[in-house]
Amino acid sequence: MSKVEAELTWREARRQNARADLLAAAWEMVREGGLGALSLRKLAGRAGTTTPTVYAYFESKNAILDVMFREGAESFAQSNAQPLAEGTPQQQLLAHAQRFASFCISDVARYQLLFQHSLPGFSPSPESYAPAVRALESARQLIERAGVRDPRHLDLWTALMTGLVDQQISNDRGGDRWIRLIDDAVAMFLAYSASEQSAG
Amino acid sequence: MSKVEAELTWREARRQNARADLLAAAWEMVREGGLGALSLRKLAGRAGTTTPTVYAYFESKNAILDVMFREGAESFAQSNAQPLAEGTPQQQLLAHAQRFASFCISDVARYQLLFQHSLPGFSPSPESYAPAVRALESARQLIERAGVRDPRHLDLWTALMTGLVDQQISNDRGGDRWIRLIDDAVAMFLAYSASEQSAG
């Protein structure tokens, strides 16, 4: 490696480091005050710098949100890629549901960014959106393997899961009033799905 | 009625009229652009007046939102107070669920105002909140009459209903992809609730 190349990569490393610092500060802000609390002034202040410096690393506020969305989507894909404990497809579906709920609850701001399209003026770029759909597709396959074929039942499943998570976040944040009902929810869903399968 | 008294009530009527016009314009705005789109400047413009005039009728923006919340909560209570068609408690529960979904879908902004605590800095006054809890309590009784005693199952029910409505609003607004699953959802819930009842 030439001296010039070393210099280049060193600078690049420094640059990535500064970007990472800003992103870390941004995550901190949204975790404390919700997605709406992300302001570039305060972000700069928290990172120990000023707004023009932020613009040296990101071309706009939405560019920051886009990277955050990407990071969140990749965490989601990674969580879903972990192998589940051995067991029947039904047991694995339960484990999957619990893992999904944990992922959402453990970082509410990330959940809102990924799953609630609630930021006026922001929508993720296709590149940032890709890992999210990848993860959702893998979840779909897991549900199919548990014996759920009817796409209507798949919609029912997503409504049930997001309903539990939303209620938990909205009405008992930090508690477990709805999350602890996941066992019941999965049992209820599988029983109905099986009965429909045999009936229809 | 004396001449003075007539004058007073006439003025009062005019005043209530102006208030109602402003509120109508406010509902129009949030229906078009979401709750966040409510700004006093634009509200005044739409009502054909100016901001100081708005402040002649409401002491703050939150005061407007509070009245809107109250109106929405009263509509909700009124919807829930309508008698349901004759039938078994289970049939009535289904009808109740459909009515709830219709209420939510028919005015998304109102739904967000009432059921999603998503406006930073606003929370309804106790007086405006009262009709909402009244309506929710009547819903709870209806569910109990359908044979659902376990409070855990009641939480499961709310998660299921709000989950369906949220998915419908977020991912298929104007369509019926999730709403049409209400029959299945209610059947699923009742089957599970009954089986638990006999088992436990």
Add this chain to the structure above:
DNA sequence: GTCTATAGCTGGATAGAC
């Protein structure tokens, strides 16, 4: 790359003339 300073806009809320 990093700063100071500021442009340009939108928001809620008010002062004061009429």
Add this chain to the structure above:
DNA sequence: GTCTATCCAGCTATAGAC
């Protein structure tokens, strides 16, 4: 009660010195 004009705060984003 209704207006014009304005205050003050917050925001994203940029110009220009260093």
